[in-house]
Amino acid sequence: MKQATSSRFPATSFCSLCLRLLLPLGLVAMALSSLVVLSVSGCLSAPRSRPVVDNTNNDGGLGAETTAAREPEFRLLVGVLTTPSRYERRGILRLAYALQPAPGAQVDVRFVLCDVTDAADAVLVAAEAARHGDILVLDGCSTENMNDGKTHAYLSSVPRLFAPCPYDYVMKADDDTYLRDVYLGRGYAVGDDPMPFMHGMGYVVSWDVARWVSANEDIVRRSGTRGHEDRLVGRWLNAGGRGRNRYNLKPRMYDINWDMDEFRPNTIAVHRLKNNRRWAAVFRHFNVTVGIKPSTAARPHN
Numbered sequence: 001m002k003q004a005t006s007s008r009f010p011a012t013s014f015c016s017l018c019l020r021l022l023l024p025l026g027l028v029a030m031a032l033s034s035l036v037v038l039s040v041s042g043c044l045s046a047p048r049s050r051p052v053v054d055n056t057n058n059d060g061g062l063g064a065e066t067t068a069a070r071e072p073e074f075r076l077l078v079g080v081l082t083t084p085s086r087y088e089r090r091g092i093l094r095l096a097y098a099l100q101p102a103p104g105a106q107v108d109v110r111f112v113l114c115d116v117t118d119a120a121d122a123v124l125v126a127a128e129a130a131r132h133g134d135i136l137v138l139d140g141c142s143t144e145n146m147n148d149g150k151t152h153a154y155l156s157s158v159p160r161l162f163a164p165c166p167y168d169y170v171m172k173a174d175d176d177t178y179l180r181d182v183y184l185g186r187g188y189a190v191g192d193d194p195m196p197f198m199h200g201m202g203y204v205v206s207w208d209v210a211r212w213v214s215a216n217e218d219i220v221r222r223s224g225t226r227g228h229e230d231r232l233v234g235r236w237l238n239a240g241g242r243g244r245n246r247y248n249l250k251p252r253m254y255d256i257n258w259d260m261d262e263f264r265p266n267t268i269a270v271h272r273l274k275n276n277r278r279w280a281a282v283f284r285h286f287n288v289t290v291g292i293k294p295s296t297a298a299r300p301h302n
Contacts, residue, residue: 114141
């Protein structure tokens with residue numbers, strides 16, 4: 001796998017943004033066994049905490065800074081599968097998550113691309129990666145269509161790329177999905193339902209499951225990597241006996257309606273935000289920009 005920038009970035013960079021949305025998953029995982037499926041849909045394992053740097057003023061005064069190590073609730077990698085030309089969409093997503101309060105968890109957001117073959121995109125994506133440090137470019141991935149093997153390339157590459165410092169969980173998300181910072185709870189137990197598919201808008205797998213996908217050649221031989229990716233991931237897990245304890249959060253994760261006016265209480269994710277009007281409706285409803293004063297710098301003075 002190739003990466004446009006290094007795997008670790010300064011604490012001020014975008015990939016260190018934390019989403020309060022997923023904080024309760026750490027609490028859920030503490031009570032569950034190693035192989036669990038949650039539908040944001042995910043497979044959870046008990047988190048392995050890593051120290052993070054917390055720069056705070058010791059006495060509240062300017063210039064008084066101390067560095068203390070604290071343990072995050074858990075470490076999560078969110079891979080947003082996107083295409084090279086969607087610069088504006090990535091900008092909107094950066095705004096959406098930068099405006100969310102940071103929890104005690106460490107959540108790193110990366111935009112996942114295949115090989116960037118267009119000459120203009122190659123230049124612009126390189127500049128974007130240098131500026132934001134949140135672009136991940138996959139090797140062995142010939143198409144940006146996630147149903148043609150991109151999802152498998154992502155899930156199977158992450159354990160190798162981040163082996164020196166593994167995450168607790170790995171998330172796959174669409175670039176037309178808005179993840180919200182809402183308390184989740186345990187979700188809804190699926191019980192004996194085999195749940196043959198994941199929810200394509202977003203799902204989480206534990207690090208051990210991602211490692212299993214990466215190392216399991218039977219996935220390619222028996223189930224393939226091309227087709228509806230959410231169904232394929234569910235098929236892999238079922239065939240391999242993974243994700244025995246399953247939880248479904250889909251009532252709180254849904255597609256936006258035509259009139260953009262039926263948002264649900266305790267929303268976790270809104271999907272199919274295909275244009276700026278839909279993103280604006282979501283921002284407006286969930287008060288994403290509340291408290292932000294409009295700039296007057298560009299207004300002419302009389």
